Amino acid sequence: DAGVIQSPRHEVTEMGQEVTLRCKPISGHDYLFWYRQTMMRGLELLIYFNNNVPIDDSGMPEDRFSAKMPNASFSTLKIQPSEPRDSAVYFCASSLSGGWGGSVTEAFFGQGTRLTVV
Amino acid sequence: AQSVTQLDSQVPVFEEAPVELRCNYSSSVSVYLFWYVQYPNQGLQLLLKYLSGSTLVKGINGFEAEFNKSQTSFHLRKPSVHISDTAEYFCAVSPYGNKLVFGAGTILRVKS
Numbered sequence: 001d002a003g004v005i006q007s008p009r010h011e012v013t014e015m016g017q018e019v020t021l022r023c024k025p026i027s028g029h030d031y032l033f034w035y036r037q038t039m040m041r042g043l044e045l046l047i048y049f050n051n052n053v054p055i056d057d058s059g060m061p062e063d064r065f066s067a068k069m070p071n072a073s074f075s076t077l078k079i080q081p082s083e084p085r086d087s088a089v090y091f092c093a094s095s096l097s098g099g100w101g102g103s104v105t106e107a108f109f110g111q112g113t114r115l116t117v118v
Numbered sequence: 119a120q121s122v123t124q125l126d127s128q129v130p131v132f133e134e135a136p137v138e139l140r141c142n143y144s145s146s147v148s149v150y151l152f153w154y155v156q157y158p159n160q161g162l163q164l165l166l167k168y169l170s171g172s173t174l175v176k177g178i179n180g181f182e183a184e185f186n187k188s189q190t191s192f193h194l195r196k197p198s199v200h201i202s203d204t205a206e207y208f209c210a211v212s213p214y215g216n217k218l219v220f221g222a223g224t225i226l227r228v229k230s
Contacts, residue, residue, distance in 0.1 A: 004161075033217065043208065043220040056217065091161060093218075106152070107218050109161035 004110035018080040025094030122221035141209030150212040
């Protein structure tokens with residue numbers, strides 16, 4: 001398997017523009033996570049899905065952020081409108097449930113998308 | 119809720135010396151425990167994980183960690199580090215059911 005694939009790897013956009021980040025999880029994985037990494041706040045969980053259904057979006061910072069998972073092989077994270085403080089590296093990760101009643105056992109991360117909003 | 123504390127933000131060490139990166143966690147439920155490594159401009163890679171069984175877990179690249187339930191710790195160790203081990207290391211917990219909660223990370227700097 002090619003692993004978790006994210007696109008684009010780098011994105012530079014102007015403040016106010018819409019940004020869409022994309023993720024293809026590992027085939028067969030039933031959990032998908034979106035994380036944001038910044039120097040100030042470290043790794044933050046934004047939202048995660050189980051079987052394409054959003055389970056916890058409490059980490060989504062504002063209504064400007066939205067995430068979808070229309071099918072098991074694709075997810076998007078959208079920021080509209082973007083602001084300079086959204087500049088960060090965004091990671092997608094996927095996992096296969098196992099162990100006790102479906103617990104996450106290990107997450108595989110993509111290479112990340114480095115977003116710069118100017 | 120769960121939280122993870124990595125007690126050192128940076129750890130400098132000379133090549134071939136031993137190293138320990140400390141991790142403590144807080145959780146009201148049983149958890150799985152993980153250590154991830156991140157090399158510059160890359161994603162996170164799993165080093166090792168504790169799910170159950172033996173409390174001493176061996177991972178890739180010669181790393182190992184010991185789960186101590188009474189002290190709620192999961193410290194990472196390596197007996198002899200190399201320059202190539204320079205990276206940021208993240209401790210994480212996964213509470214029963216779902217998601218990963220990460221610590222703030224520890225930057226390991228190996229000097230020659």
